[in-house]
Amino acid sequence: MTTESSTSAPDTPLITERRAKLAAIRAEGIAFPNDFKPHHHAGDLVRQYDPLPAAELEALGVKVSVAGRMMLKRVMGKAAFCTLQDGSMGPGGSRIQLFVTKDGLGDDVYEAFKHWDLGDIIGCEGTLFKTRTGELSVRASTLRLLTKSLRPLPDKFHGMADQEQKYRQRYVDLITDEAARARFAARSKAISSIRQFMVEHHFMEVETPMLHPIPGGANAKPFVTHHNALDQQMFLRIAPELYLKRLVVGGFERVFEINRSFRNEGISVRHNPEFTMMEFYAAYWNHHDLMDFTEQVLRHAARQATGSAIVSYAGREVDLEQPFARLKVRDALVVHAGLSEAEAADAGVLRAQLKTLGHEAPAHWKLPELQFGLFEAAVEEKLWQPTFIIDYPVEVSPLARASDTDPTVTERFELFITGREYANGFSELNDAEDQAARFLAQAANKEAGDEEAMYYDADFIRALEYGMPPTGGCGIGLDRLIMLLTDSPSIRDVILFPSLRKEGGA
Numbered sequence: 309m310t311t312e313s314s315t316s317a318p319d320t321p322l323i324t325e326r327r328a329k330l331a332a333i334r335a336e337g338i339a340f341p342n343d344f345k346p347h348h349h350a351g352d353l354v355r356q357y358d359p360l361p362a363a364e365l366e367a368l369g370v371k372v373s374v375a376g377r378m379m380l381k382r383v384m385g386k387a388a389f390c391t392l393q394d395g396s397m398g399p400g401g402s403r404i405q406l407f408v409t410k411d412g413l414g415d416d417v418y419e420a421f422k423h424w425d426l427g428d429i430i431g432c433e434g435t436l437f438k439t440r441t442g443e444l445s446v447r448a449s450t451l452r453l454l455t456k457s458l459r460p461l462p463d464k465f466h467g468m469a470d471q472e473q474k475y476r477q478r479y480v481d482l483i484t485d486e487a488a489r490a491r492f493a494a495r496s497k498a499i500s501s502i503r504q505f506m507v508e509h510h511f512m513e514v515e516t517p518m519l520h521p522i523p524g525g526a527n528a529k530p531f532v533t534h535h536n537a538l539d540q541q542m543f544l545r546i547a548p549e550l551y552l553k554r555l556v557v558g559g560f561e562r563v564f565e566i567n568r569s570f571r572n573e574g575i576s577v578r579h580n581p582e583f584t585m586m587e588f589y590a591a592y593w594n595h596h597d598l599m600d601f602t603e604q605v606l607r608h609a610a611r612q613a614t615g616s617a618i619v620s621y622a623g624r625e626v627d628l629e630q631p632f633a634r635l636k637v638r639d640a641l642v643v644h645a646g647l648s649e650a651e652a653a654d655a656g657v658l659r660a661q662l663k664t665l666g667h668e669a670p671a672h673w674k675l676p677e678l679q680f681g682l683f684e685a686a687v688e689e690k691l692w693q694p695t696f697i698i699d700y701p702v703e704v705s706p707l708a709r710a711s712d713t714d715p716t717v718t719e720r721f722e723l724f725i726t727g728r729e730y731a732n733g734f735s736e737l738n739d740a741e742d743q744a745a746r747f748l749a750q751a752a753n754k755e756a757g758d759e760e761a762m763y764y765d766a767d768f769i770r771a772l773e774y775g776m777p778p779t780g781g782c783g784i785g786l787d788r789l790i791m792l793l794t795d796s797p798s799i800r801d802v803i804l805f806p807s808l809r810k811e812g813g814a
Contacts (some may be wrong), residue, residue, distance in 0.1 A: 315515040319334045322460050322518040326425060330456045344431035344454055346375035351396025353436065354444055358400075362438035372446055374404060376477055377483065379461075379579045383422055383686065386410040389445075393483075397493045402486070405445040406432050411698040415452055420453070427483075429458030442520030461483035475800050476808055494613045495802055498793055499738045499786060500614035502605060503566060504588060507599075511562040516551035517545060518568065522763045525549030525707070528571040531581075533730035537730060544570035549781065550709065550768045552589050553736060563653065564588035576800040581807045582753070584786045589736070598733040599696050602723060602782055603632050606694075606730070606789065621726050621795050624692065632694035632723070637679050640697055656681050676701030676716050690723035700734075706746045706762060708734035730789060740772035 319327065333339045353372060357365055376394030388408045396402040410418040412434075424430065433450035460485055462468050473480040474488070481488045486785040491562035521540065523530040525547030535542045548567050555563050566586045573579065581691075590597070607628050610617045635643060641652040651657045657798065662669045665685045669678055680701050701722040702710055708718035718736035737743050747769070753761035790802040800806040 323458055325462075326456065326458045328767075329423065330458065333453070334575075340454065341454055341636070344375060346373050346394070346431060347449060348372045348374050349370065350374060350376065350392065350397045351398050351400030352393050355398070355400035357436055357442045362442070365444075365501035366437055369762075370436040371433070372436060373433045374429070374431065374446065376402075378424065378426055378430055379426050381424075381426060386418075388421070390599060392430065393799045394447075397489065402489070405439075405443055406434070406448050406451075408435075408448045408451060409447045409673075412448055415585060415761075416467075417451055423453055423459060424453055425460070427461045428453060429455035429457070461733065465689070468622075470524075472808070474747075475806050476811060478804055481599055490708050491790075491802065492804060494794050498609045498613035498790060499566065499584075502609050502786075505605060505608050506564045506586075506588065508777045509562075509589070511564045512558070512560055512565050514552070514555060514565055514566070516545075516555075518570075520545050522765050522767075524762055524765050524768065525572075527704075527762060529573055529802065531570050531572045541772055543768065546571050547585075547783065548587050549646075549783070550765060552587055553776060553779065553781065554768065554771045556589050556591055556779050557771045557774055561591035561777070575807060577800075578788065580787065580799050580803055583799070584788055585783050587781065587783040589779055589781040591777040592781050594778070595698070595721055595733060595780060598780040598782045599632070599634070599721055599723075602731050602733065602784065603628075605784065609789065610793055619793060619795070621792055622685045622797070626693065626725060626792065628694060632696055634696045634698055634721075636699040637676075637701075638685050638699070639698055640683055640687050640691075640695075644690045645682065652679065661686070668673075674703070677703050681705055686708075688724060688729070691728055694723065694725045696697055696721045696723055705734065705745075706750055707737055709737045709739075710742075722798060725799070728788055729785070730792075733783045736776070736779040736781050738776040738779060739770060740769055743772055749763070757795055 310797055315587070330339060353374070355639060357370065374392060374394060376392040378390050379393045380391035382389045386409060390406050391403050392409060395402045398787055408418065408421055411422070426571060431452045431454050432446055432448050434446040434448040437445060437447050442785050462480065468474050468477070468481055468484060489807040507513065519535070520544045521542060523543040523546050525545070526549070528546040530546050531544040533542050533544065534540070547569055552563055564586060566584065568582060568584055570582050572581060575581065606755055607617045610619055610628050618624070618625060618627050638652045641647045652676070655675045655678055658675070659669050661682055662678070662685060667681065667685050669681055673681065683697070698721045699711070699714070699717040700708070700722070702716060702718055705720045708720040709717055711717050718734055722729050723731035737746070747762060747764040750762040751764045754763070787799050787802055790796070791799060796802050
């Protein structure tokens with residue numbers, strides 16, 4: 309059963325009144341003009357001219373033209389003040405005050421202005437000056453209504469109080485919440501800085517398919533669709549990994565992709581079905597090289613987005629400036645789960661510990677899998693400062709190269725910060741026969757009912773058979789990184805339009 313969507317709800321009296329105003333404007337001529345060109349932004353004007361004394365500013369006679377949304381309005385007889393908000397970002401803010409008078413605009417325009425509403429988009433030409441209270445303002449000589457707003461904005465003091473409404477109507481959230489605008493500006497700055505950093509280190513940016521004939525590159529449940537012209541099942545990518553490694557086979561020795569990937573799994577404060585990550589691959593690198601470089605990437609992004617590699621998250625400091633800790637899975641159990649070295653190497657103890665925590669380990673799990681399972685259950689959430697966990701079991705790392713000194717583990721790492729995984733990387737498996745055997749094992753698991761097990765990708769095996777140089781590859785979760793850099797508690801806070809249940813659905 310569904311209820312009527314709020315988008316089809318009857319108009320409120322305020323909306324009805326605004327529609328009537330728009331109808332009157334239409335009757336008089338062009339309701340939505342498109343010929344006003346602002347040449348200045350509020351933030352730039354504030355940054356440049358606010359430091360000047362009033363007399364010096366008045367002597368300059370600075371002519372400006374600005375446009376934006378009217379956020380505040382105060383009419384006092386023949387004069388009025390209103391606040392214009394535009395797309396400025398940065399230390400100058402996004403707002404500037406307009407001083408509007410009947411003498412400056414004429415009777416008709418001033419009378420019309422008195423009936424404009426908060427949320428309307430207006431254009432103004434005029435001269436900069438400072439009021440008696442010292443506020444930088446524009447003395448309006450021209451004022452035009454450019455877009456009539458039909459829906460009233462939320463309360464000017466409290467904004468949008470409902471968090472889900474913020475996610476669902478992000479456009480209103482951005483209008484009314486300066487912190488939201490700053491958060492997404494920081495996201496843009498961080499991702500742009502990462503892209504620049506990668507190029508400066510001789511990585512080539514590439515684009516690989518988002519529609520895959522075979523999902524691969526991660527253990528995850530894919531979204532399934534159908535391509536009509538080809539008459540075949542397709543999958544939204546769960547990771548770009550196998551295509552990027554094909555490019556390494558082809559001779560591109562350093563590649564990266566900032567990509568959207570999709571996993572048909574749960575939604576939580578850490579997970580969104582559609583998410584952004586960066587994967588990068590470098591020939592002749594191993595997992596140690598990757599860890600060193602991943603540190604540099606995160607440190608650089610933090611400095612560019614926030615000005616410092618030491619950030620605050622949930623009231624606690626996170627230090628990205630210092631070298632990141634590195635722990636083996638087994639050692640992490642000793643350091644963070646209170647086990648002795650002997651207990652951390654005892655399958656019976658590990659199985660019992662998991663049961664105590666409410667996790668029933670599958671009967672076929674061996675020691676490495678039990679260690680990894682207990683790590684996930686008892687240790688992961690305790691890793692607040694940046695920590696690389698290394699030496700993952702072969703059984704849970706089907707694409708990673710096995711260690712030459714211990715064939716039960718792989719040359720793989722995951723990076724944990726604030727109790728969450730931020731990156732996953734490893735020395736890539738470039739032995740085509742070994743990879744084929746692991747794919748077959750994954751396929752057997754899928755046949756047994758594991759929906760997240762990988763498919764057998766024959767073309768990828770064929771690519772490896774041509775020969776892939778020793779290669780290291782890593783994926784970094786950019787949404788989670790932005791959460792960290794902006795002190796955001798939920799992944800939805802850093803995704804402009806997160807996945808939500810259909811509005812009005814039961």
